[in-house]
Amino acid sequence: MKKLLLASLMIAGAATLTGCSISPTYTVRVENESNRPLRATLERRPTINEIISMDSAKVGPNESRILGPSTARPLERVYLVIGDRTDLHALPESVELRRGEWVVTIDAGSMTSWGTYELSVRKADEPLVEDEADAGSDD
Numbered sequence: 001m002k003k004l005l006l007a008s009l010m011i012a013g014a015a016t017l018t019g020c021s022i023s024p025t026y027t028v029r030v031e032n033e034s035n036r037p038l039r040a041t042l043e044r045r046p047t048i049n050e051i052i053s054m055d056s057a058k059v060g061p062n063e064s065r066i067l068g069p070s071t072a073r074p075l076e077r078v079y080l081v082i083g084d085r086t087d088l089h090a091l092p093e094s095v096e097l098r099r100g101e102w103v104v105t106i107d108a109g110s111m112t113s114w115g116t117y118e119l120s121v122r123k124a125d126e127p128l129v130e131d132e133a134d135a136g137s138d139d
Contacts, residue, residue, distance in 0.1 A: 022074075023071040023072060023073055023074065024071065024072055024074060024078075024099030025068070025069045025070070025071050025099060025100075026042060026054070026068050026069065026070050026071075026072065026078050026097055026099060026100070026102075027066065027067070027068035027069045027070075027100075027101045027102070027124075027128045027129055028040075028042060028066070028067045028068060028080055028097065028101075028102045028103070028104055028128075029064055029065070029066050029067075029101075029102070029103045029104070029124065029128050030057070030059050030064060030065050030066075030067060030080070030082075030104050030106065031064040031103065031104065031105045031106065032059040032060065032061060032062065032063055032064065032106050033062065033105060033106060033107045034061060034106055034107055034108045034117060035061050035108065036061060036084055036086070036108075037058060037059065037060045037061060037084075037086075038058070038059050038082055038083065038084055038106060038117075039056065039057075039058055039059075039082070039083050039084070039085060040056065040057055040058075040059050040065065040067060040080060040081070040082055040104075041053055041055070041056040041067075041080070041081045041083075042054045042055040042056070042067040042068060042070055042078065042079075042080055042081075043078065043079050043080075043081055044070075044072040044073075044076045044077070044078050044079075045076065045077045045078075045079065046073065046076050054067075054068070054070035054071075054072070054078075055067040055068055055070050059106075066128055066129065067080070068128075068129070069129055077096060078096070078097050078099075079094045079095065079096050079097065080094065080095050080097055080102075080104055080119075081093070081094045082094070082104075082106055082117055082119065084116065090116040091116075093106075093116065093117045093119055095119050095121055097121075100123065100124075101123070101124035101127065101128045101129075102121055102122070102123060102124060103121075103122050103123075103124050103128075104119055104120070104121050105119070105120040105122075106118070106119055106120075107120070
């Protein structure tokens, strides 16, 4: 009985360690509904002073681009940062993301908002990137 309990605990411990070692994946479709071209960057921030760009794209007016899939370490903060290099007075807008697939819609900020842009974040309804296993099949 003790051997069975010990074996069960070892399997549960191994499963827990394996689950913690899997790096979360982030994929974002950026939809630019503003009238300006923007730079969208997917960043991970391992420490407060360290920023690592995972993916980046220029997104023109009324265009969309997919960033990722990109992985980060567990517990790292991941942000989507939106900026306009032509407006030197505007600070970049950013939003923290959780693991998974997201759709971020960017619109021009309203007269009453403090930001240059308004960001709307929602969970993706459908897969943003085709699975490699599905890509090869012609069913």
